[in-house]
Amino acid sequence: xxxxxxxxxxxxxxxxxxxxxxxxxxxxxxxxxxxxxxxxxxxxxxxxxxxxxxxxxxxxxxxxxxxxxxxxxxxxxxxxxxxxxxxxxxxxxxxxxxxxxxxxxxxxxxxxxxxxxxxxxxxxxxxxxxxxxxxxxxxxxxxxxxxxxxxxxxxxxxxxxxxxxxxxxxxxxxxxxxxxxxxxxxxxxxxxxxxxxxxxxxxxxxxxxxxxxxxxxxxxxxxxxxxxxxxxxxxxxxxxxxxxxxxxxxxxxxxxxxxxxxxxxxxxxxxxxxxxxxxxxxxxxxxxxxxxxxxxxxxxxxxxxxxxxxxxxxxxxxxxxxxxxxxxxxxxxxxxxxxxxxxxxxxxxxxxxxxxxxxxxxxxxxxxxxxxxxxxxxxxxxxxxxxxxxxxxxxxxxxxxxxxxxxxxxxxxxxxxxxxxxxxxxxxxxxxxxxxxxxxxxxxxxxxxxxxxxxxxxxxxxxxxxxxxxxxxxxxxxxxxxxxxxxxxxxxxxxxxxxxxxxxxxxxxxx
Numbered sequence: 001x002x003x004x005x006x007x008x009x010x011x012x013x014x015x016x017x018x019x020x021x022x023x024x025x026x027x028x029x030x031x032x033x034x035x036x037x038x039x040x041x042x043x044x045x046x047x048x049x050x051x052x053x054x055x056x057x058x059x060x061x062x063x064x065x066x067x068x069x070x071x072x073x074x075x076x077x078x079x080x081x082x083x084x085x086x087x088x089x090x091x092x093x094x095x096x097x098x099x100x101x102x103x104x105x106x107x108x109x110x111x112x113x114x115x116x117x118x119x120x121x122x123x124x125x126x127x128x129x130x131x132x133x134x135x136x137x138x139x140x141x142x143x144x145x146x147x148x149x150x151x152x153x154x155x156x157x158x159x160x161x162x163x164x165x166x167x168x169x170x171x172x173x174x175x176x177x178x179x180x181x182x183x184x185x186x187x188x189x190x191x192x193x194x195x196x197x198x199x200x201x202x203x204x205x206x207x208x209x210x211x212x213x214x215x216x217x218x219x220x221x222x223x224x225x226x227x228x229x230x231x232x233x234x235x236x237x238x239x240x241x242x243x244x245x246x247x248x249x250x251x252x253x254x255x256x257x258x259x260x261x262x263x264x265x266x267x268x269x270x271x272x273x274x275x276x277x278x279x280x281x282x283x284x285x286x287x288x289x290x291x292x293x294x295x296x297x298x299x300x301x302x303x304x305x306x307x308x309x310x311x312x313x314x315x316x317x318x319x320x321x322x323x324x325x326x327x328x329x330x331x332x333x334x335x336x337x338x339x340x341x342x343x344x345x346x347x348x349x350x351x352x353x354x355x356x357x358x359x360x361x362x363x364x365x366x367x368x369x370x371x372x373x374x375x376x377x378x379x380x381x382x383x384x385x386x387x388x389x390x391x392x393x394x395x396x397x398x399x400x401x402x403x404x405x406x407x408x409x410x411x412x413x414x415x416x417x418x419x420x421x422x423x424x425x426x427x428x429x430x431x432x433x434x435x436x437x438x439x440x441x442x443x444x445x446x447x448x449x450x451x452x453x454x455x456x457x458x459x460x461x462x463x464x465x466x467x468x469x470x471x472x473x474x475x476x477x478x479x480x481x482x483x484x485x486x487x488x489x490x491x492x493x494x495x496x497x498x499x500x501x502x503x504x505x506x507x508x509x510x511x
Contacts, residue, residue: 013037013155024192027057030159035059037152038144040115040133042104045156046070046078047129053078056129062103063365064372064389067190074380075099081118081130087149089117092138100134102388102430114138119149121157131156189225190373191366195358199226206353207233212305214290214350215328217357219490220407223328224288226357231284236324239283244276247289247489254297259304261313277310277321284324290350291331291342292489292499298343305349325350330490360402360409367397367409374410375433378417386430387417396435404485411485412439474509481511 013033021029031043042060046053053070072079076096081088090096092114118132131153135141189200206213207230215223224243231241249257260275276285287293293301304310305325309318327350336342360367368389375387389397393416402408416437477491484490492502 024057026159026162028059030156031057031059034131034133034152034156038133038141038149040135040140041137042100042134044100044132045129045160046132048072048082048127053082053130060105060134061100062105062372062388063368064375064394065100065103066192067369067372067374068376069373070099070376071380077116077118078130081132082120082127084120085122087117087119087146087153089141097385097429098134100132102386102432104134104136115140117141117144119153121153121160123157123161128157128160189222189229190369191363192369193358193363193366195362196366199355199357202355203229203233206230206355208235209353210324212325212327212350212352214333214352214354215326215357216333216354217328217330218359218405219330219484219487220405221357221359222406223330223357224286226355227284227286227288227326227328230326231286231324234284234324236283240280241284241286242276242280243286243288245288247292247487249293249297251294251296254294255300256313258297258301259310259312262315272312275310275312277304277323278319280323281321282323284326287325287327289329289489290327291329291333291336295341295343298346302343302346302349305346331493360405365398367402368394370406370409371397371413374413375417378414382417382421384417384421384426384431387420388430388432390432390434392435393433393438396438396440400440403483407485415439470509473505474511477505477509477511 027045031045034040034043040060042058044058044061044065045056047056051072053072053075055066055068055070058065070078072082077090077094078099080096090098094116098116115135115138116132118130120130121128133141189196203226213227213230215226217223228241231237244258246254256273256275258275258277260273260278263272304321308322309320311318333342333347333351337344337347360370371389371394375389378384379387397409404411413433416433416439417431419437420431420433477495480491480494481488484494488502488506489499492499495502497505
């Protein structure tokens, strides 16, 4: 490309990127212009966050790349780019592994990058991130004009800076909160689907307030992550966030756990003990599985929410606490209220700002972004060079119904990575996960498995009727417990049993 042609093209790029658009769209358009100007098979814009490089936009790379977090120290090429203030190009025969090997969208027979270059972007003199270009054919970048490339990099830095300024003006998030979120990148809610964008917007609206929030959603959707994000974006972000699993609180000690006790209040109370609400004073308390809280404790919790004070077990002294309450449940609390299983007044105190976390089956291609993040973690935990999904595995993940949601996806990919990382596969460098390693079957339109009950599972040998019924109940209960990832309270609800009867059934069946 001649110099005049290049700068004429650059002017049109500037005009395009000057239009009002969300930052992620601006970054994506930038990469499109980059590939048109400097032909390559893939490009990526990554932001430096602590020791990680986080992809903000990719072009020509697998969609799950956006869900990955690249630890700079574990990727020599990225480390060399970050350490330099000039563009870095790697020789075609470089023995340094490329972070994108296996991730470029191409035929499975062409997985390795053969021409690679990258440059650190500096914003106000500080390294902000990196821009990378990759090609499957060596020599692709031989004819790149350094002057033209540097000019485009300057444009990229300016676009990033503009997007950052616009974003900061729109969000108006405090410096302390932004710093905490940056340091806690793992708390990010990965996903670009419309419902996840709506959820993040809801969080940004309610977080700075002092309103009580009730987070609703199925098991495994990430309600705790949402609660953490609300706390991190709140004015209490520099204070403690105390977690309470209400489903694990036996009624006999629930009051003591929440509100504390005095010395001698009951057998075993050998000293004074602060409860969770006292520990959370000035910060946030997260009441997970609030629907499991016994009715007797609900009344005491209501008093705390109304008056802002607590009373330790065995004490007459009132203690004032300043706590922001976030609660979560996978139960339909309105139905619980109608059935007399949850106090109506407590429900309205908690549901000042109800928020629904969408199930994974409604999040479109977020499944692949999440898969990328989980594969990157498994890559590090198992000491693998590269984990990737083949086309069939991606389709299987997109077609599956995900009754266990994000938690099920994480566990499934951990198992698949372990199965695929045989010694023979490790020697190939890139380990590819195919549908054979995924323990899932496609779901039908109504969300149920396509399989039907196999009558051959009914015992054909003579047996006592009661024993047969007990064995059937045992299998059914174990199936529900497994389906709900060990959450016995959720399994009881699915079977239509109250918690007391369910525990007695478990004892009788020796489960």
